Amino acid sequence: MHLGGRHNLRLQMQFGMRGIGSKIGYNMTKHLLFIFIAWLCVASAYAQKPDSSLISRHRPGLFWFYDGLRTKEQADVHKYERLILDVFYCDWNTPKVKPFQSDWTSIGWNIQSLFDIPVTKWNNVSLGVGLGYEHTRLQSNFVLDRMESTKSTELSDFLPVLQYEKSVFKTNKLFVPIELRFRTSGWKHFKFVVGGRIGYQFSNSTLFQYTNAETTVRQTTVGFYDFRPLSLSTHLRIGIRNWAITGSYNLNPYFKSAQSTKINGFQIGCSIALF
Template sequence: MIRFSLILVLFIYSSSLSAQYEVENEGLYSRFRPGIGWFYSGLKPFEEGKLHKYDRLILDVVYNDWYGDKDYFASPPTSIGFNAALMFDVVLTKGNTMSFGWGVGYSHYSNKSNLQFFRDLVNKTTLTSDFPVGLEPKSSKFGANYIEIPLELRFRTKGHSHFKFMIGGKIGYQLNAYSKETNRVDGKNYSTKQYNFADSNPLRYGATVRIGIRNWAIYGAYYFSPLFTDSGSADLTPISMGVSISLF
């Protein structure tokens, strides 16, 4: 009986939600609030004519690669990372066909390329090489975590199920960076990590783009900041591409 009651409540609520959107698409703006920030840009309340706001909590699942010393798309397909961003949608037109997005985000970069990383703490450089043939580990990875500020100029068609195109960029601060190797010895896995790269670049900045429909989009990020700053270090600059979902 309790389960039946919960299902009935959810059905009524979802029907009400759909009806609210139908009313809005007819040009009548309701007071329904489907998420945080529906009435606010982060600075001041919006007019009732600018209540449509989207893409405020965005999650990205991405393939991570890098360029420089390595060719594009040379990283394994298992080099999967993710981003999360909480953003304000600052509406610039009444139909929200154009807006400005800004907020704060978190990013995890993960590249499972078969590279060894060597830290030269004396010369403050970071070098890489391929593992010797026959001595490859079970797995290897370079990872980094960032706090970021994303900025986007957003274009949309009218309506609830709209087409969208967003172009912008983001700047981030590196929380940590590490390399990890996993070897199998006597039937057991043993992992080792290296931190504290002497010339690890604390900043990451680049351009981003999203193209999609309503909640879903294809995402790409092209960074201009290398992972290591010394001219004698490995030349590796990240790129990412994947799929985005906007939860509200």
């Protein structure tokens, strides 16, 4: 800044060396700021990694700030499939009913959050462990009868006396998924996932809707005499990027009694990884 004129001369005489010191400090601040900006630009250029423009595609949302308990090098590896939503068609495997005889409205879903733990350097192989919730709904032309005398459950046809309109079987489950994940390199990767789930089933119910003597009856019953709370299942996903086809199968039957109809549930649908 040019210090000229009577007003500036008066200021110089008034403040003396303090004005010179301020000018020197101002110039030094400009130089330090310039050096800092130049160093920051150079450091950023050297620190930038190949493919860094894709980081936001792999670590979006809240997970951008999450590294967990792993080292910096491991935290920099791209993470995949940490919040997954599955929507699927529900059916059961039983000697009394052929597969895929359930109504098309037999739709269920689950949502699960998992940690992606790299096994290889570039995360082409990893482990997935987490927690999830699942709700299934199966509508069919069969009824689950609760047999009080034997404390068992039997799958039977609709009674001809009653005009059944709807028979629905619902389950709810909290589960721990454990997965082994394989994927190719790159953003547009192909993936194959196989794993299992250990779950606890609760609030399981049936809904019957029928007409008797021109009266529509809607009956909901929660619980069974011999329902198995522990669920063991296996599942797989095959897909590209964050989309996949998924399938799962319950390894143990729904009901524990030896006199109950043996029923194993299975699901087929699609999966999307949100993070």
